[in-house]
Amino acid sequence: MNIDELAFDRNGLIPAIVQDERTGEVLMLAYMNRESIRKTIETKETWFYSRSRKELWNKGATSGNRQIVKRLSVDCDQDSLLLQVEPAGPACHTGETTCFHTNGFEERKSVRGVVHEVVDEIKDRRAN
Amino acid sequence: MNIDELAFDRNGLIPAIVQDERTGEVLMLAYMNRESIRKTIETKETWFYSRSRKELWNKGATSGNRQIVKRLSVDCDQDSLLLQVEPAGPACHTGETTCFHTNGFEERKSVRGVVHEVVDEIKDRRAN
Secondary structure, eight states: GGGSSSOOOOOOEEEEEEEETTTEEEEEHHHEEEHHHHHHHHSSEEEEEEEETTEETTTTTSSOOEEEEEEEEEEETTEEEEEEEEEOOOSTTSSSSSSOOEEEEEHHHHHOHHHHHHHHHHHHHHHO | GGGGOOOTTTSSOOOOOOEEEOOEEEEEEEEEHHHHHHHHHHHBBBBBETTTTTTETTTTTTTOEEEEEEEEETTTTTTTTEEEEEEOOOSSSSSSSSOOOEEEEEESOOOOHHHHHHHHHHHHHOOO
């Protein structure tokens, strides 16, 4: 992958999907610029560009919930990235594992979701 | 989920991640507007807005590789969507299962990736 060949938008940004490498769960979507991509590859931790604060941020630098990058892929149009990571904690600022925790609609509960719920239930029973 | 509460960008679009519901593989990222979200929920098939052609498109309408939507989630900022689908065929126009088939870097081959390779190899040997 050549960073200069990526199709950045007019603000110099590209969307980056973050996925848990182990569970396959999609954790969040954030934006990267050239510098944050370079820092991500260099440090093997996720760096993004905050559109509201207009600055780079290293995910987990304050919360401790860092994301160790195992793999970075680019799509066929070179206008979006996929980062497969090992997360040290929840991706969402609400404490949820994933930022995608609000359902728009659901035909049926996914097997993936049921497995996670069973694991949580077992952990909960062990702990309490 | 209230469509009117979603944080669309200045062009009235929101990025939508498409994931295979069964394998967990991230297939593509495309953009939706209000109308394509409504049509997706109504038809349970993915509809996107093409930024280049400036029109709605129903994924698979010509190729047959439709994506049946099992679940739609919205993230905590309400500025991106996750669609978990049952794909009828490859997501990518190149014939690859996923559009994210180009590696930027890889620390080690993911277990997920190895499993898919083994399955492909078995299918290939059976067929040839």
